[in-house]
Amino acid sequence: MGKSLFWFRRDLRLGDNPALANAIANGDETLVIFHMDADIWNRAGEYRNAYLTQSLKELSKSLSGNLLIVSGDLTKTFQEIVKKYNIDQIHAAKQYAPFGVNQEVQLEKAGFKIEFTGSPYAIAPGRVQKPDGGNYRVYTPFYKAWVAHGWRKPIAVPDKLNLISPLKKDQVNFFQEVPKGVELQTAGEAAALARFEEFKKNGLNQYDEMRNYPGVKGVSRLSPHLRWGEIHPRTLLADLKNNSAHEVFRKEIAWREFYADVLHHYPHTTRDYYSPKYAEMRYEKPDGKFKAWCEGKTGFPIVDAGMRQLLAEGWMHNRVRMIVASFLVKDLHLEWHHGANYFMKYLIDNDVASNSHGWQWTAGCGTDASPYYRIFNPIEQGRKFDPEGTYIKKYVPELREVPVEEIHEPHLSNAWKKSGYVKPIVDHALERKESLARLAEIKEN
DNA sequence: TTTTGAGTTGTTCGA
DNA sequence: GTCGAACAACTCAAA
Numbered sequence: 001m002g003k004s005l006f007w008f009r010r011d012l013r014l015g016d017n018p019a020l021a022n023a024i025a026n027g028d029e030t031l032v033i034f035h036m037d038a039d040i041w042n043r044a045g046e047y048r049n050a051y052l053t054q055s056l057k058e059l060s061k062s063l064s065g066n067l068l069i070v071s072g073d074l075t076k077t078f079q080e081i082v083k084k085y086n087i088d089q090i091h092a093a094k095q096y097a098p099f100g101v102n103q104e105v106q107l108e109k110a111g112f113k114i115e116f117t118g119s120p121y122a123i124a125p126g127r128v129q130k131p132d133g134g135n136y137r138v139y140t141p142f143y144k145a146w147v148a149h150g151w152r153k154p155i156a157v158p159d160k161l162n163l164i165s166p167l168k169k170d171q172v173n174f175f176q177e178v179p180k181g182v183e184l185q186t187a188g189e190a191a192a193l194a195r196f197e198e199f200k201k202n203g204l205n206q207y208d209e210m211r212n213y214p215g216v217k218g219v220s221r222l223s224p225h226l227r228w229g230e231i232h233p234r235t236l237l238a239d240l241k242n243n244s245a246h247e248v249f250r251k252e253i254a255w256r257e258f259y260a261d262v263l264h265h266y267p268h269t270t271r272d273y274y275s276p277k278y279a280e281m282r283y284e285k286p287d288g289k290f291k292a293w294c295e296g297k298t299g300f301p302i303v304d305a306g307m308r309q310l311l312a313e314g315w316m317h318n319r320v321r322m323i324v325a326s327f328l329v330k331d332l333h334l335e336w337h338h339g340a341n342y343f344m345k346y347l348i349d350n351d352v353a354s355n356s357h358g359w360q361w362t363a364g365c366g367t368d369a370s371p372y373y374r375i376f377n378p379i380e381q382g383r384k385f386d387p388e389g390t391y392i393k394k395y396v397p398e399l400r401e402v403p404v405e406e407i408h409e410p411h412l413s414n415a416w417k418k419s420g421y422v423k424p425i426v427d428h429a430l431e432r433k434e435s436l437a438r439l440a441e442i443k444e445n
Numbered sequence: 446t447t448t449t450g451a452g453t454t455g456t457t458c459g460a
Numbered sequence: 461g462t463c464g465a466a467c468a469a470c471t472c473a474a475a
Contacts, residue, residue: 138472373467374455
């Protein structure tokens with residue numbers, strides 16, 4: 001047996017963690033580590049780092065303080081740790097986004113034999129295949145094949161951990177305080193499980209209807225927990241039934257898996273256009289309007305509410321993500337990656353596969369290319385999905401005195417002047433036509 | 446190999 | 461106010 005090392009990556013939990021269970025079962029004692037990539041830490045936003053700080057703190061607590069956080073060159077660090085603690089075997093879960101894959105390649109090149117078990121997905125990317133062995137590029141057939149493939153049941157937390165207590169002097173401390181005025185949701189496995197319980201009681205059964213209304217508690221908000229692996233999608237799937245509300249939630253989980261699968265097959269699409277011809281389109285350069293978008297000062301209430309929610313919480317409701325993304329690409333004519341980068345900086349659920357491909361979908365250059373005419377009207381979307389203006393008023397306080405009937409077009413309201421709210425920075429009807437015209441240009445080729 | 450049907454989330458216009 | 465049709469052409473999956 002000997003001593004095992006468990007490498008925590010995007011699986012910051014003890015429950016339903018087969019790789020951890022293997023490490024524990026196959027070692028007399030186990031050293032548990034997390035490797036912090038200093039480059040990423042320095043590049044990443046404060047929101048994300050603050051969330052990760054708390055998640056690691058929670059994880060360490062559940063490991064009785066025995067989590068060893070290391071940093072520095074990955075292979076060198078592994079070499080030192082293995083030698084110092086007399087490690088006989090290394091266990092971890094696989095990753096599939098480019099960064100994680102690269103880590104695995106690096107360690108393999110350096111001669112490490114790592115026992116990989118599982119992944120952050122119910123079904124590992126690459127496993128769901130067409131009958132001819134190819135990969136799916138359309139969601140619905142992927143979903144059917146994904147369901148047909150099936151996944152295993154969750155497993156329990158190991159009984160006895162038998163952890164090695166790391167030396168204090170080996171610990172590297174990374175700490176990021178939550179930025180002032182920002183309220184992040186609670187990180188950690190316990191919070192994830194509690195949130196899922198709450199969602200099952202209050203939300204899941206109405207998910208198909210309510211998930212579109214950002215002003216009500218209609219969604220699970222599990223995305224940050226999934227992103228860091230504080231809960232595994234299998235744990236969620238195991239509790240879903242076969243009714244339409246649960247089915248819609250299952251489909252959302254499948255979207256996460258679909259995009260991971262697509263990125264696995266086309267790793268360059270983290271930054272590059274999935275449909276290359278869209279790179280040829282005429283775009284604007286980020287300017288004052290981009291800044292207004294970032295700050296939530298576009299004069300379109302639902303857009304501004306969304307962007308301000310992002311700044312206030314490091315999270316944005318999915319319906320609103322689509323609206324603000326459509327606005328950036330179709331109304332401001334900016335390339336999708338400007339928005340995607342900004343999202344990555346502020347979102348605590350900043351998953352590269354879901355983010356890049358979510359943006360590409362909105363921009364029309366992604367998988368399942370949206371019809372060219374699908375351009376969100378930010379005013380109509382507001383009316384439809386925030387009819388009472390609840391969401392808008394929460395994040396755009398200037399508009400709290402504006403009557404509901406006028407809140408989606410406040411510049412037409414008598415209450416507008418007093419409100420101090422900005423005028424729309426563009427004319428949506430015009431920009432819609434402009435967007436269609438630019439699209440027509442690349443069609444001609 | 447060829448053919449056929451379908452493709453997350455929308456908007457506008459005119460009856 | 462409500463409703464259905466039109467809005468392109470193309471790519472993908474599967475028969």
